[in-house]
Amino acid sequence: MNKSILFAVDGSKSSLxxxxxxxxxxxxxxxNSILLLHCVQQLAALYPGEIAEIGSVERSSAEFQKKLGxxxxxxxxxALQESGFPADQxxxxxxxxxxxxxxxxxxxxxxxxxxxxALGRRGRSQLQSLLxxxxxxxxxxxxxxxxxxxIDSEVQPSRKxxxxxxxxxxxxxxxxxATEFIAPIPHLHYTLFHIMPPIPPTFWDDGHILGPExxxxxxxxINKWRREWTQKVEKFMDKAADSLVGKGVPEQKMDKRIVQTxxxxxxxxxxxxxxxxxxxVIMGKKSFHERKPFLMGxxxxxxxxxxxxxILCLVDAS
Numbered sequence: 001m002n003k004s005i006l007f008a009v010d011g012s013k014s015s016l017x018x019x020x021x022x023x024x025x026x027x028x029x030x031x032n033s034i035l036l037l038h039c040v041q042q043l044a045a046l047y048p049g050e051i052a053e054i055g056s057v058e059r060s061s062a063e064f065q066k067k068l069g070x071x072x073x074x075x076x077x078x079a080l081q082e083s084g085f086p087a088d089q090x091x092x093x094x095x096x097x098x099x100x101x102x103x104x105x106x107x108x109x110x111x112x113x114x115x116x117x118a119l120g121r122r123g124r125s126q127l128q129s130l131l132x133x134x135x136x137x138x139x140x141x142x143x144x145x146x147x148x149x150x151i152d153s154e155v156q157p158s159r160k161x162x163x164x165x166x167x168x169x170x171x172x173x174x175x176x177x178a179t180e181f182i183a184p185i186p187h188l189h190y191t192l193f194h195i196m197p198p199i200p201p202t203f204w205d206d207g208h209i210l211g212p213e214x215x216x217x218x219x220x221x222i223n224k225w226r227r228e229w230t231q232k233v234e235k236f237m238d239k240a241a242d243s244l245v246g247k248g249v250p251e252q253k254m255d256k257r258i259v260q261t262x263x264x265x266x267x268x269x270x271x272x273x274x275x276x277x278x279x280x281v282i283m284g285k286k287s288f289h290e291r292k293p294f295l296m297g298x299x300x301x302x303x304x305x306x307x308x309x310x311i312l313c314l315v316d317a318s
Contacts, residue, residue, distance in 0.1 A: 003032045004032070004033045004114045005022070005114070005117070006037055006108060006117045007036050007037065007076075008039070008117070008118070008119045008135070008139075009036055009037070009076040010072065011038070011071070012120075014120055014153040015120050016076065016079045017154065019079035019083070020080075020082070020083045021083075021154075022080070022083075023081075023083030023084060023085035024084060025311070026185070027084035027085045028185075028186060029184060030089075032089065033090070033091065034089065034091070035108075036073055036076050036090065036092045037092075037105060038093075038094055038095070039098035039105070040065040040066075040094065040096050040097070041097075041098045062096055062097070065097070066096060069094040069096065073092040073094060095108070102139045102142065103142075105135070105139055106139060106142055109146060114146075115147060116146065117143060117146055118148075119135065119136045119139060119151070120150075120151060121136055121150045121151060121152050136148075137301075140304065140314050146316060147314065148314045149313050150304060150314065151311045151312075152307075152308065154309055155310055156278060156279045156309050158276075158278065158279045159187050159279055160278045161189065161191070161279065161281075162193050162272065162276065162278040162280070163175075163178055163190060163192050163193060163240070163282045163283075164195075164269055164281060164282065164283040165193065165194050165233070165237065166283075169317060170284040172317075173284060174240070174282055175243050175244075177315050178190070178244065178282055179244055179247050180247075182282070183248065184247065184248075188253065189254070189255075190253060190255070191254075191255045191276065191278075192256045193257050193269075193272065195260075195261055195268050196229055196260050197265070233258050238256075241254055266299040266302035270307065273303075273307060278310055279310060280310065280312075281311070282313040283303065283312075283313070283315070284300070284314075284316075284317030285298070285300040285316060285317065286300075286316075
């Protein structure tokens, strides 16, 4: 697996804080490299208030844009180095006249064959820079066969990783990514986590009050469904645990948890992330390939919009 990360930066205070978070996490990984990418927008792509701030059309020239872009990249390199990330593992690139930052980020990742893209999660950037609050969602949607890290400017220092597993294909993709990319990072504690779906409609009441024997039979079938579901999940969790141990993760640094749905899968996952104070959350998503969108109502998108103080790693498990 290519261990490079394409990190889109904008020079804002938040972006520099994200650089520090990323650098501290990866500073001891000699196989990791970071490609910093800054996209300077065309004048026509800016909002009216931003155009007024520029002061003159001359200042939007390519020469001026390059000067600003170089300054953004230099400050981002400095933030990474100050966090302990080695200077010789950092590269920089600049896109001038950008009209669609998300597409430029994805095009660069494709050209460089980089499988991991990192962005800040919230907020509008400063003048002539990325709209990271919207770009992050768009990159996550269209990043086919890529993993996208959405990083808060402040994250929990817990060194705890939640691997949120759904089904078998999802678990395979998450296991491969966690094993190859995350496991080499030292001193992390992993929780393999699964939320069982609600009881299927076939077990719902069918319009009449159940008698004692019917209630007993219904509960027996529900219990059987839960046992079989749990056994299926335990199999792919055991495989994931074996893979992580094979990469050097100590068994005592790993937990496996299967819980029942309470408020809904996305809300239950967010509650677990907050309760457990996880530094990193790895979960699957659907891409737009084969017309299967990363929908606004999907679990991954709900987590993306509401997670706080964490690194969210969205793995294309399609």
